[in-house]
Amino acid sequence: MTISNVSRRNFLKTAGLATGGLVISVALPMNALAEKGIIKDSGDELNAFIHLAENGDTIIYCGRCEMGQGISTALPSAVADEMEADWQRVTVKQGDADEKYGPQATGGSASIRVMYQPMREAGATAKAMLIAAAAKVWKTSAENCFAQAHFVINKTNQQKLAYGELASIAANMPVPEKPVLKKKSDFNYIGKELPRHDQAAVVVGKRIYGVDTKLPGLKYAAMIHCPVLGGALKSLDKTEALKMKGVIDVIEIPRFNIPFGSIGGVAVVADNSWTAQQAVKKLIIAWDLGENAIYDTKEYKQQLVKNVEKPATLAAERGDIEQAFGAAKHKMSATYTGGHLSHAPMEPNASVVWVQKDSCEVWASTQSPADIQKVLGQYLKREPKDIVVHVAMAGGAFGRKFKCDYVHEAAVLSEKTGVPIQLTWTREEDMRTGYYHSINAQHIEASMDEQGNVTGWLHRAAFPSISTLFDPSLVRTPANSLEDITNHLFGIENCRVESGDAKAHTRIGWYRAVYAIFYGFAFSTFADELAYKAGKDPLSFVNQLFDNNKNKEQQANVKRAKDILAIAADKSGWGNRKSLPKGQAIGLAVHYSFQSFVAMAVHVEVNGDDIKVLNVDCAIDCGQVLNLDGATAQMEGAVVMGMSLALSTEITFREGAVVNSNFHDYPVMRITDMPNVRVHIPDSDESPTGLGEPGVAPFAPALSNAVFAASGKRYRDLPFKPMSV
Amino acid sequence: MKQSMIINGKAHEITVDGDMPLLWFLRDNLEFTGTKFGCGSGLCGACTVHVDGQAIRSCITPVSTLVDKKITTIEGLSEKGDHPLQKAWLNNNVPQCGYCQAGQIMNAASLLAVNAAPTEAEIDTAMQGNICRCGTYQRIKKAIVEAADTLSKEV
Incomplete structure (x- = not known):
């Protein structure tokens, strides 16, 4: 196989395989990725492949890692759609580690955001070359041909040539400089409910995981x-x-x-x-x-609370909060906390190395x-x-x-x-040797005027950050990890963000939704508390907070956040909530993270200390959806993970070591607590963004707000009902 | 004297120490990897198989207790992967990562074998020992109801 040099202008290239057929690789210029902040440097091109064999069998490689989020169906289906490939003829293969697939590190809900366009262009390129091949065979023009379901069809006489027959001829066709992408109305797979490519193997126990x-x-x-x-x-x-x-x-x-x-x-x-x-x-x-044998999370959390309830290190500031606080009609403050979390995937850490x-x-x-x-x-x-x-x-x-x-x-x-070794961690080791979600405390003080406009917002956060993995000497979270506070879409003219001391005593790592878990919790819960203080309806109050955002650059996002919140509220029956039986209530939250917007309306029944989640209406705006069923599944899963961390899961350290050991003392949610989850996805023409993580953030605050509305009890600490271990 | 157990209809000599849990005999010795290791303590249900038709946790069941017993694993639940539960699982696109799903399906099959039309509460009770960390519970419930419905029509 030879791959010719790629000029950046050409963008796409082909190579004939020794076995015949057509291979398309998309060159993804690194500088484009650098511009998007995906990688640091620009340099060589990267590629992802389609292989169309002479019998028509089509392999589409997925370079991003599959862990259940459905990416190995979503991205290849975008290729197949543009290629006019018949999905039944497509086999998806997972790419090994190789630069040619572009960035493979799968996190930050970035796969679709980064790869959607290049994958479509790869498919469109293959289609254009197959059409060119057919036109050559028929001695007609490309305009006189069209592609459909693994065939090219001659418009004049309706003759058909199968993709397999055309593969090797297509391999010698020139690569189109700019492949024409399909119109949304012509999509076969994009935006539809396409089943996952690997489900049949899963249900018979034949899907091979790392541990297998x-x-x-x-x-x-x-x-x-x-x-x-x-x-x-x-x-x-x-x-x-x-x-x-x-x-x-x-x-x-x-x-x-x-x-x-x-x-x-x-x-x-x-x-x-x-x-x-x-x-x-x-x-x-x-x-x-x-030296970390001193680590005790109960004491440490109390220390974090102290560190945010006193002046801390300035991270960012706009306006003048002192003046705002001085002129306030209402003032209010609250402190929120959260514990360490263990990812606890069902497959413990495992690999084979030789x-x-x-x-x-x-x-x-x-x-x-x-x-x-x-x-x-x-x-x-x-x-x-x-x-x-x-x-x-x-x-x-x-x-x-x-x-x-x-x-x-x-x-x-x-x-x-x-010899080749398979190392499988036990569940106990998996739980005790993690890269944990940060233990955290946040303290917010706000001022409001007579109309309930928030005029000042002081936000102190203290948590050992992921940055400590790379620089263990850090004594507090660096300012750039607090930018999601500063840039929150609420319109707060006078804002001050401070970082409280929080040295790490264990390894901290990315956990689904990362800092959005506690930022989302603090912002949406505190907004709800402010609404009651101002004597306002929580939804109107949050909308007013958004409306007060005068930052021109944020207007489009503010609108999307408000719109998606309106859908969640409307679908939940928010307008009629006063007619719910005693002990039942609905709580709302909306959070923008990983460039997606997710709102949840959580309907609870509270009986004493017992909290039962009945319904969750989840509305999402992630731009153009790639796989409707996959997006829905991600939200259902986010509710479950959100519910685990809101109610019960927490990792406890004593004398430096994790006390929890297995699912009996790390009680993740089970089927008995599953609420009825309804996912609402309005049609959108915006660029697609990811959904692996953003769904987790709004659940806990919506639950806190619902429980307060139902019972008057306010939960400010995650999890609400920690198990004592 | 040689001892054996019947796994998916075929006799397999027990070649390991009697205290080894069935899970590891299946996975490491026989290379039936469809049955998964999740917790090792009977807390998560990922390792669920059937012994004489009943769901058990293979991670805490020593092979010495299974001499001459009939074991069914996910690989042997149906000949063509067409058990009503497997079909309902596909129809509802249940799995996300899929790692727990063999255990979920085996546990559900054991439920339906004794209760062909479980109520939602009965499904909850029967399935509460099976954890899905991806959070597919809603679809699991729906798929079980659907499979039960299919079974009732077959009778």
Whole structure:
């Protein structure tokens, strides 16, 4: 296969495969990505591939990682739509780690936002070349031909040529400079309810996840990690473990002190996972716990509250809040908190790594294959490109599998034993050795005038930030991580944002919706509290807050936020809420994050301390929807995750270590609590944006507002009902 | 004397220590990977299989207790992947990541085998031991109701 150089003007290119057929790759200029803030540098081109075989079978590669969010259906369906391919003839394949697929790191709800246009252009290019091929065969003009369902059709005589027949001829056609994209009214798949490509395999147990990888000669490992960040092994007695039948070796894994490296621990390699797990229990280990052994989340959270209830470090300021507060008719303040969260995907961290003298091959559930290449390359002192990473289907990830410490550990074990190793973490290790969502506190003080206009807003936030992964010396969250406060769409003329001290004592990481979880909670809950203070209807009050935004650059977004909130409220029966039975109420929240707008109306029934969520009306504006069913599913899932973190899930540390261990003391939501979720997606012509994360943020505040309306009890701390562990 | 169990209609000699949970015998020794490891403590249901038609958690069931028993895993639930639950799962596009779904389907199949027309409350009770972290519960309920409906028409 040869790939010719790509000029930036041409944008798209082709290459004939040795086996025949047509291969289209889309060159995605890095500088375009840099402009969008996706990557830092501009440089070479990147590609994604379509392979149309001579029998018509079509493979579309997905370069982004699949973890259940449906991206490996959504993006290929955009290609197929523009290509006029018959989806039944399309096989989706997951791309291995390779620059040619463009940025593969899958997070920030960015996949569709970044890849939608290039994927459509790739499809449109293939179609144009197939039409050109048919026109050549028929000795007619391209204008006299059209494509439909894997055929090119001659308008004059209705003759048909199948895509497969045209593939090799098309491979020699010139690449159109600017492929013409379809009109929205002509879409076959985009915006429709297309089933996921892999569902049939899932329901018969044939979908292969990272943890399912099998290789000849594979050995299995389990491990225990140092319970405290920065601790180290003091002594190890492995006698009893080594006596067990089937145990091959006990191997110490020292901490690899880079952001996604192992925290350090001891592993057992055995003939099977069970034996390895049992042998780990027989290890007698003493740890030197180090300075983070002081970490106690109960005390730490109280300290964060103190740090936001006093002046902190200025992060951003506009207007003059002192003057606003001085002239206030009403003043109000509140403090909100939240705990650490563990992602707890159903598939614990797992991968297979085989390190050989001149090769290293990885099979992993991952959100960031390039980081595996980087970390393993650094550990093995090899070039990242020499680390072959097969991207497996992840059994859930939610941000956890962006970090490849578990892959690094498998690499250590394979390097030391010389055989392919499957390391599967136990649930206990998965829960205790995380990259946790930040524990947090926020304090807001606001002033209002007589008409209930918010005139001043002081917002202090304290949480150990993700930045501490890369710079552990940080004592507080840097100002740029607080920009979502400063740039919130509420119209607040006088605003001051401060960062309270919050040093990290554990590893902090991206968790589905990230900081939007607690920003969304504080903004939408506090707005509701202000509405009651001002004696106003909460929906009118929030609309007034939006209307007071005079920033010209934000007007379009303000309108979209208001519109989507109106839909959620309307669908929930907000207007008739006074007629609900006693103990029932509806709460509203809207949050803009990851460039999408999500509003929720949560209908609850409160009986004493018992909170039952009956209905959730969720309205979303993510621009043009790619897969209607996928978008709906993402919102249903966001409600469930939002409900877990609003009501029950929290990771507790004592003496530096996580106390929780499994689902009995980390009670994620179960089917018994599932409300009726209705998802409303208005038609939109705006550019598409992602939905993996934005749905999580509005749930907790909408719930807090609903419970208050129903019972007069205000919940300001996440989770509302922590389990004592 | 050699001991065995019947898995999806075929006898398999038990070649591992008796205290090994069925889950690991299936996954690591026989390479039936459709049955998933989620918690190792019977708390999440991802490892659900049938023993003589009844749903059990394979992660806490030692193979020594399963001599001569009939085990059904997701791979053996139906010959062609066309159990009414499997069809209803596809029809409702239930799975997101899909990792828990083998356990969900096996647990639901066990429910429908004894209660062909479960109420919503009965579905909740039967399915509360199966966690889905992606949050597909609403569709799971709908699919079970749909499958029950299909089954009632078959009779």
